[in-house]
Amino acid sequence: MAELHIDLTISKSKTAEMIDDAWFWEGNKAELRPYLGVSLIGHHCPRYLWLNFRWFSWDVQEGRMLRLFRRGQREEETVVSDLRMIGMELDHVLDDQLDMDFGCHVKGHPDGIILSGVPEAPKSPHTLEIKTHNRESFNELEAKGVMEAKPMHYAQMQCEMLGSSKTLGLKIERALYVAVSKDDDRLYTERIRLDRPYAQSLIKRGQDIAVSDYMPSPISTRPDWWQCRFCRFHDLCHGGKLLPEVHCRTCIHFTAEKDGRCTCACYGGKEIPLEAQRKGCPCHVFHPDMVPAWELIRERSTQDSACYRVPELGDVLNGWEGYPSEDIKAAAGRGEHGTENISAESDPVDF
Ligand code: SF4
Numbered sequence: 542m543a544e545l546h547i548d549l550t551i552s553k554s555k556t557a558e559m560i561d562d563a564w565f566w567e568g569n570k571a572e573l574r575p576y577l578g579v580s581l582i583g584h585h586c587p588r589y590l591w592l593n594f595r596w597f598s599w600d601v602q603e604g605r606m607l608r609l610f611r612r613g614q615r616e617e618e619t620v621v622s623d624l625r626m627i628g629m630e631l632d633h634v635l636d637d638q639l640d641m642d643f644g645c646h647v648k649g650h651p652d653g654i655i656l657s658g659v660p661e662a663p664k665s666p667h668t669l670e671i672k673t674h675n676r677e678s679f680n681e682l683e684a685k686g687v688m689e690a691k692p693m694h695y696a697q698m699q700c701e702m703l704g705s706s707k708t709l710g711l712k713i714e715r716a717l718y719v720a721v722s723k724d725d726d727r728l729y730t731e732r733i734r735l736d737r738p739y740a741q742s743l744i745k746r747g748q749d750i751a752v753s754d755y756m757p758s759p760i761s762t763r764p765d766w767w768q769c770r771f772c773r774f775h776d777l778c779h780g781g782k783l784l785p786e787v788h789c790r791t792c793i794h795f796t797a798e799k800d801g802r803c804t805c806a807c808y809g810g811k812e813i814p815l816e817a818q819r820k821g822c823p824c825h826v827f828h829p830d831m832v833p834a835w836e837l838i839r840e841r842s843t844q845d846s847a848c849y850r851v852p853e854l855g856d857v858l859n860g861w862e863g864y865p866s867e868d869i870k871a872a873a874g875r876g877e878h879g880t881e882n883i884s885a886e887s888d889p890v891d892f
């Protein structure tokens with residue numbers, strides 16, 4: 542009898558890998574936020590908020606994480622449909638979210654406005670916030686409530702109530718928080734009351750941070766401090782090893798003006814278009830606060846360029862009279878010694 546050959550090798554496909562790769566490239570092309578969003582405004586560290594607003598580093602996500610975010614966004618459609626099913630009248634949901642501008646670069650976008658139909662106060666308008674949670678986070682939320690378990694969500698809703706009243710001319714003093722457990726579809730809902738002085742203090746905090754020319758102090762100088770240990774800026778705050786990306790917001794010439802414009806001192810205070818901010822220009826000079834391991838030699842700096850004592854390279858003039866930031870960063874990152882490998886100076890550009 543002929544021998545039967547059955548191939549038991551598992552034939553894995555590259556499809557999953559390709560989907561993650563495609564998401565990586567598509568998702569990370571998404572625009573960096575040009576404003577300080579109220580979804581972050583309750584963060585415990587002012588320095589973290591400032592560095593985020595200044596795009597210190599690109600928060601690049603892997604494809605799997607981006608697909609996970611998409612799942613969260615899809616949940617919004619489901620929740621909106623469920624709320625409508627029980628008779629709530631909703632406006633400004635999904636692709637039509639309110640754009641709330643608090644001034645001084647602070648903005649917010651609630652997930653929706655409930656005009657009527659919340660069981661405990663059917664005629665009162667509410668702002669709506671929808672969040673997905675894993676099992677652990679959901680259980681904590683059920684046990685402690687939003688203010689204690691999710692203080693950043695609580696802060697976000699406070700700002701959104703304040704901003705919605707102003708934007709829509711409605712008196713909104715309540716928010717509805719809808720939480721969905723991703724593991725088992727349990728729902729948790731809670732009504733939040735507006736705390737006006739707290740909301741106003743949060744907005745003021747965000748505005749002050751956004752327009753600050755200087756990096757705020759760290760919340761701790763201890764590298765093992767619990768709130769710093771897993772922060773993505775840990776190696777900047779505790780050791781100065783992390784170097785910033787090169788674009789307008791990490792440049793000494795950049796100013797976030799109180800009227801919401803972003804201007805450049807090197808170009809006579811002209812407003813910098815958003816697209817140009819992302820690219821920067823050859824006149825870029827690292828903001829000294831963002832390179833704490835490099836000593837600024839003031840007497841050798843000029844109005845347009847800064848002289849830094851870079852541990853790997855020695856004294857380097859940074860700016861269009863000297864060496865471009867990208868090249869200094871690359872040479873320092875490669876651990877080169879001396880400036881021989883850094884390319885020549887470049888000319889300013891128009892924007
Ligand atoms: S490492 Fe600590 S001080 Fe630095 S940004 Fe993060 S939380 Fe703030």
Ligand code: SF4
Pocket residue numbers: 788789790792793794795804805806807808813818821822823824825826
């Ligand atoms: S000098 Fe160039 S990189 Fe710096 S803020 Fe002005 S335009 Fe942007």
